[in-house]
Amino acid sequence: QVQLVQSGGEVKKPGASVKVSCKASGYSFTNYGITWVRQAPGQGLEWMGWISVYNGNTDYAQKFQGRITMTTDTSTSTAYMELRSLRSDDTAVYYCARHINGGISDWFDPWGQGTLVTVSS
């Protein structure tokens, strides 16, 4: 079955970087993109950006431009999201999801289990 498995939780100090991985299985990895979404404690979902696995093109949300990098490794069907210059308000659960382009619309399915990143001094 189609599945995305993310790396384990991380605790980071302010100013540090974090790199979360997302390993895909059950489908052709290069035929879809990967989107990253985060959810701060008790808050709603926030889209961070996505990467086309096919050509490596990225599209980042304006809020994160300059401190986020999304990459993929097609040899291991793994996507990565690195966020730099972490602040306390970056504490959140980070999700990856398969990004499906249906022509005139996009959607995310399925989602990884989530990775809790805690930023604390």
Next chain:
Amino acid sequence: QSVLTQAPSASGTPGQRVTISCSGSSSNIGINTVNWYQQLPGTAPRLLIYSNNQRPSGVPDRFSGSKSGTSASLTISGLQSEDEADYSCAAWDDSLNGYVFGTGTKVTVL
């Protein structure tokens, strides 16, 4: 800051019909399709409706979606206890050049 507005909560008894609304603008819902995601307590979101009104395989047919102008709705016909969850709408926003989610609606089964 979400640009798609939802009521924070909704409730109903088993078997009732519950409708959740999502209000946007001409730069998002007005010109792009809407998706809905369900998030059970302590779990990752799950795609419930895509392209305004399409159900992925495995999603019960009691869930339906619609869109009109700059608003969208998710209807649960025949509410069940396992439907107790948070529901979020989502759409691409041409002005922000990014994907936006709704504020989320928590559905409680009384």
